[in-house]
Amino acid sequence: MNYISTRGKVANISFKDAVMMGMAEDGGLLVPSSFPQIDLASLKGKNYADTAFEIIQCFADDIPADDLKEIIDRSYATFSDPKTVPLVKIKECYLLELFHGPTFAFKDVALQLLGNLFEYIMKERGEKLNIIAATSGDTGTAAIHGVRGKDNITITVLYPNGRVSPVQEIQMTSVTDDNVHTFAVNGTFDDCQSLVKTFFSDLEFKRKYNLGAVNSINWARVMAQIVYYFYAYLQLDTDERVNMVVPTGNFGNIFAGYCAKQMGLPIDLVLATNSNDILHRFISGGDYSLQDVKPTYSPSMDIQIASNFERYLYFLFGLDTDRVNDVMTELKEDGKISFYDDEIEEVKEEFKSFAANNIAIKIAIAGVYKNNNYIIDPHTACGVEAANVLWLDPEETIVLATAHPAKFPEAVSSALGVEPTAPEELQKLQELEISRNVIDKDIKTVKSALEKGFI
Numbered sequence: 215m216n217y218i219s220t221r222g223k224v225a226n227i228s229f230k231d232a233v234m235m236g237m238a239e240d241g242g243l244l245v246p247s248s249f250p251q252i253d254l255a256s257l258k259g260k261n262y263a264d265t266a267f268e269i270i271q272c273f274a275d276d277i278p279a280d281d282l283k284e285i286i287d288r289s290y291a292t293f294s295d296p297k298t299v300p301l302v303k304i305k306e307c308y309l310l311e312l313f314h315g316p317t318f319a320f321k322d323v324a325l326q327l328l329g330n331l332f333e334y335i336m337k338e339r340g341e342k343l344n345i346i347a348a349t350s351g352d353t354g355t356a357a358i359h360g361v362r363g364k365d366n367i368t369i370t371v372l373y374p375n376g377r378v379s380p381v382q383e384i385q386m387t388s389v390t391d392d393n394v395h396t397f398a399v400n401g402t403f404d405d406c407q408s409l410v411k412t413f414f415s416d417l418e419f420k421r422k423y424n425l426g427a428v429n430s431i432n433w434a435r436v437m438a439q440i441v442y443y444f445y446a447y448l449q450l451d452t453d454e455r456v457n458m459v460v461p462t463g464n465f466g467n468i469f470a471g472y473c474a475k476q477m478g479l480p481i482d483l484v485l486a487t488n489s490n491d492i493l494h495r496f497i498s499g500g501d502y503s504l505q506d507v508k509p510t511y512s513p514s515m516d517i518q519i520a521s522n523f524e525r526y527l528y529f530l531f532g533l534d535t536d537r538v539n540d541v542m543t544e545l546k547e548d549g550k551i552s553f554y555d556d557e558i559e560e561v562k563e564e565f566k567s568f569a570a571n572n573i574a575i576k577i578a579i580a581g582v583y584k585n586n587n588y589i590i591d592p593h594t595a596c597g598v599e600a601a602n603v604l605w606l607d608p609e610e611t612i613v614l615a616t617a618h619p620a621k622f623p624e625a626v627s628s629a630l631g632v633e634p635t636a637p638e639e640l641q642k643l644q645e646l647e648i649s650r651n652v653i654d655k656d657i658k659t660v661k662s663a664l665e666k667g668f669i
């Protein structure tokens with residue numbers, strides 16, 4: 215499989231090189247040059263790791279099958295549920311519980327694998343890697359747990375000061391391995407992400423330190439997430455189309471669903487946002503204009519500039535890289551993208567959408583608890599509320615449950631008056647002190663702070 219950039223100036227990249235490159239060197243994102251078609255019958259009855267192997271080997275064909283199998287098995291052995299990502303029925307829908315990995319959010323599904331892929335490629339090439347990551351909370355946590363203690367790899371995480379949940383902050387800052395560094399940036403997630411993009415665009419700096427990306431600009435993350443769309447569908451034992459409702463921030467998770475659909479999976483995609491609703495405004499009315507980021511109960515979705523959206527645009531524009539370049543320039547200069555009517559029509563056929571404000575989030579948490587005695591987290595709540603409001607058939611709808619509710623106890627207790635019971639690993643963390651390295655969002659300051667931790 216070859217990878218090409220959405221901006222047209224990078225092509226013929228192998229899987230391993232795509233993993234190492236992160237963002238394409240022309241500023242675009244890497245996408246596969248074609249979508250392999252998957253025979254659903256061949257996956258029936260397979261466990262999660264075996265399903266993952268069948269799908270991932272189509273994309274990672276430059277890693278010998280035995281090695282790839284071993285990497286995948288090891289990556290999912292860290293999940294506490296025997297089904298890895300179990301499907302649970304509640305009255306409103308099915309929930310795909312993606313939070314049984316080490317940090318209790320769905321990002322572990324991709325980052326456990328990516329950490330092991332990095333380690334494998336570094337060993338083979340005899341190189342060192344310095345990862346930098348921007349996080350709205352869960353990516354940084356999951357990335358740290360994906361690479362902590364690994365040889366020849368460091369990770370530095372930038373997160374918005376005061377805008378991640380206390381549990382997320384402790385999960386990141388309490389890791390004491392020498393190769394892990396964290397900074398609380400005075401700014402928003404978009405500021406953190408823009409800093410990381412600036413460092414990756416500085417090709418001299420990028421090559422000098424061999425920078426690696428764990429944000430969902432890295433193709434391997436999207437790839438790993440494609441797997442659970444197939445796995446979830448096959449658990450249902452149906453031939454019908456199924457709705458997949460996806461709580462969305464950076465458009466990474468739902469883009470994986472789009473890829474699964476291109477690979478032959480019969481699903482309809484429903485995008486759920488919180489009050490940071492640029493993607494909902496776009497799908498429902500073609501309005502893609504940036505607004506300020508509003509803090510909500512679901513901080514991992516407090517995003518305006520959804521990086522992975524560019525991957526979707528490339529396909530929406532019929533692989534026209536000139537048009538991708540034009541609209542990305544428009545977004546940078548004018549804070550908006552203008553679309554043609556036929557494009558907006560196509561988007562409406564591809565996705566349904568809904569934006570859940572904080573009240574709707576609380577209503578969904580309370581409703582699910584009342585009906586099922588089951589507690590959902592505030593991100594999953596955006597998805598469940600979308601399923602409710604759009605009248606999706608509970609028997610044919612899967613909402614992706616992206617985090618364990620105990621990661622976001624404030625939102626849950628304001629909806630229910632009781633806090634979710636934290637798993638033992640999270641309870642232990644609450645006894646620890648947060649050690650916070652606050653830093654201003656100035657590029658020079660951040661750059662020199664980063665260099666101190668690099669190998």
Ligand SMILES: *Cc1c(COP(=O)(O)O)cnc(C)c1O
Pocket residue numbers: 319320321352353430461462463464465466467468514515593594616617
């Ligand atoms: C990251 C995250 C999301 C959003 O996923 P994207 O891939 O950025 O769209 C939703 N819920 C939780 C809990 C997350 O951590």
